[in-house]
Amino acid sequence: MSFTIAKSGDITLVEVEGQLIVGNRQELKQRVLEELEHGERQFLIDFARTGYIDSSGLGVLVSLSKKIREIGGELRLANLNDDLRTLFELTKLDTLFQIADTRERALESF
Amino acid sequence: MRVALEMAVPSDVAQIERVVARVVATCADLHVPARQLHFNVPVALTEALSNAILYGHADQGPSHVTIRAGMRDKALVLEVADEGPGFDLDACTRDPTAPENLEREDGRGLFLMRRLMDRVERDGGQGNVVRMVLELP
Numbered sequence: 001m002s003f004t005i006a007k008s009g010d011i012t013l014v015e016v017e018g019q020l021i022v023g024n025r026q027e028l029k030q031r032v033l034e035e036l037e038h039g040e041r042q043f044l045i046d047f048a049r050t051g052y053i054d055s056s057g058l059g060v061l062v063s064l065s066k067k068i069r070e071i072g073g074e075l076r077l078a079n080l081n082d083d084l085r086t087l088f089e090l091t092k093l094d095t096l097f098q099i100a101d102t103r104e105r106a107l108e109s110f
Numbered sequence: 111m112r113v114a115l116e117m118a119v120p121s122d123v124a125q126i127e128r129v130v131a132r133v134v135a136t137c138a139d140l141h142v143p144a145r146q147l148h149f150n151v152p153v154a155l156t157e158a159l160s161n162a163i164l165y166g167h168a169d170q171g172p173s174h175v176t177i178r179a180g181m182r183d184k185a186l187v188l189e190v191a192d193e194g195p196g197f198d199l200d201a202c203t204r205d206p207t208a209p210e211n212l213e214r215e216d217g218r219g220l221f222l223m224r225r226l227m228d229r230v231e232r233d234g235g236q237g238n239v240v241r242m243v244l245e246l247p
């Protein structure tokens with residue numbers, strides 16, 4: 001997995017490329033937490049280039065969501081393919097996250 | 111089972127992505143349909159490998175995980191064996207989709223294995239082999 005972090009106005013945009021799994025999820029968590037410590041509050045994670053996510057990857061997203069919410073921020077997700085959407089539906093995490101079909105719609109929703 | 115792939119790897123989570131890619135390639139040769147090939151198999155296998163590496167070898171020195179993939183009748187069979195004492199699959203009953211568990215960081219691994227494969231069983235003398243079976247059309 002690799003990821004890029006960019007800014008779109010006040011929104012921190014995180015793009016995940018490859019698999020988000022047990023062996024690498026802490027890298028993503030650490031980088032987002034660093035942005036949070038630097039004062040960023042609005043986050044969008046874009047999964048357009050993501051392969052699959054395991055339970056550890058989902059766990060990190062849940063953990064980040066809680067931390068961001070606790071300090072008054074927002075985490076939204078975008079561009080889940082059919083498999084990833086099924087994963088979120090199976091685990092009912094689609095009820096926990098705001099998920100947009102496209103990056104543009106997600107950015108507009110903040 | 112007609113074994114198509116057998117491999118042993120060091121018990122290290124950094125190995126998981128490479129192992130899964132190798133098994134998925136084998137499954138493609140076995141004509142596993144695309145959805146199962148790119149979703150059910152990699153996610154369920156990643157969970158089984160994580161469990162074996164993180165919990166099957168606790169407090170042990172260097173150890174290995176063995177993976178076997180093959181066909182039995184029309185079913186894909188994936189086996190993950192660790193060198194630990196085994197664990198009781200039936201003891202893991204917490205529902206991660208229950209409202210009180212939804213915001214937990216952990217507890218979704220075995221749930222996903224069961225939802226993405228048709229059967230999840232344990233085997234081996236000590237129960238240290240997890241076998242996942244996926245019926246193919």
